[in-house]
Amino acid sequence: MSKPEWHHKFTFLFIPGANQSTRRLRFAAYWLFLFPLVLAVLILMLFVWQMDVHKRFTSTISFLRSEISSQEMQYADLKKEKDETIQQLEHDMLRLSxxxxxxxxxxxxxxxxxxxxxxxxxxxxxxxxxxxxxxxxxxxxxxxxxxxxxxxxxxxxxxxxxxxxxxxxxxxxxxxxxxxxxxxxxxxxxxxxxxxxxxxxxxxATPSVWPTRTRRITSTYGYRKDPFTGVVRFHQGLDIDGEAGDPIYATANGVVEAAGYSSSQGHYIILSHGYGLQTTYMHLSSRLVKEGESVQKGSTIGKMGSTGRSTGTHLHYEVHQSGRIQNPAAYLP
Structure with missing residues (x-):
């Protein structure tokens, strides 16, 4: 039986030159088909690898270009922002000035x-x-x-x-x-x-207004004849004329220290104003405030009358400073 053609042997003679031995290279016939095939596969693989490298290189370049473009845009935005900031600073400094x-x-x-x-x-x-x-x-x-x-x-x-x-x-x-x-x-x-x-x-807290509507003084502060005994005695306040039932006003802010009735003073009210000041209102027909109550300057605290040791309708008004009797006229406008 004859061998297949691809099992045939081929011999290549290499004659390098004169006086040198000849070299032979023998190989089967199928290498004439296998070698080109292997070479083609290697070339194809190399091509595919080159294409892949080129693709990745191209992708990298595109990415880098995109990054550079983005960085340039960010730089432009940053520069614009810095310029605006500088302008705002200058404006703020001008406003600050x-x-x-x-x-x-x-x-x-x-x-x-x-x-x-x-x-x-x-x-x-x-x-x-x-x-x-x-x-x-x-x-x-x-x-x-x-x-x-x-x-x-x-x-x-x-x-x-x-x-x-x-x-x-x-x-x-x-x-x-x-x-x-x-x-x-x-x-x-x-x-x-x-x-x-x-x-x-x-x-x-300082008495400075009139305690009555009227300003008719019937008896001043100082020595006078007592209307009941005729004996000269010291009168400690002012007697102010008026009509029965006329309102009696607090002459300063204060607190009602005492409010009551006695046979000599009749219905009376004593206000404490602080700073050692006190005012007294006597011979009232009625009292409109109670002990411990706060009053404001000009507020109504009672009604004019003729109670107690009195010869007629009037208000007896006194001012005390640190326990000493004062002339009320000095505190009236």
Whole structure:
């Protein structure tokens, strides 16, 4: 039986040159078909690998380009945002300068108000009763004109440079000084307000209005003949004429210390106003307040009458200061 064709042998002779031995290479016939096939498969695999590498390389380049484009857009947005921020900072600084100037003007107005409050708070003796608003050092340390002069540097360029930093530092120091002075003014004005409140409270507690509708005084404060005995005696208050049933008014804010009836005083009311002040109302026809009740200046506390040791309808009105009898006329307008 003959062998298949692919089992035939092929011989290749290699003749390198003269005086050299010949070399032979024998291989089966099927290698003539198998070798090209293997070579083709290898070339195909190499091609596929190259295509895959090219595809991934292309994809990487596309991704990198997309990232670069995104970074460029972000950079452009960031640059735009920074420019807008710088513009906003410049605008805010300009507003800060204007607001600082307005603040200094307002503080000057507050100083004038403080001076007026101090003048209004002066006591009768001409002393401010410890109302020290600002010492000389505080009032002269940071005058608004000095601070305003310190705030006059030119607006810096659009770049955040040293000049910008210096400019902001100047305004910061100016506002810091202004804030400290405003704090001192606030404290002093609070003290002034407290003193004014105290003085107002004392004024409200000081008898200063008429206790009756009428102003007809029938018997003054001082020595007089007793209408019952004819003996000269000291009259401790004022007798004010009026009609029976006329309202009797509290002459100052206070508290009803006593309200009752006696054979000599008739229906009477004693008001305590604080600060050692007391007022007494006698010969009333009726009482409209009770002990411990608070009353306001000008409020009705009773009705005029002629009860007790009295010769006719009238009000006997007394004022006491720290237990000593006072002339009520000195407290009447």
């Amino acid at each position: 204007e607001q600082t100037e307005q603040f200094m003007e307002q503080m000057e107005a507050v100083k004038q108000l403080e001076e007026e409050l101090r003048n209004h708070a002066m006591l009768k003796g001409g002393k401010s009763s410890g109302l020290t608003i600002l010492g000389e050092e505080a009032s002269s340390a940071t005058h608004p004109v000095q601070i305003q002069a310190a705030m006059t540097p030119q607006m810096p360029s659009r770049h955040l440079s040293t000049s910008w930093k210096e400019w902001t530092n100047v305004h910061y120091e100016s506002l810091k000084q202004a804030t400290e002075e405003a704090s001192m003014l606030t404290t002093s004005l609070q003290d002034a307000k407290q003193q004014l409140d105290n003085q107002l409270k004392r004024l409200q």
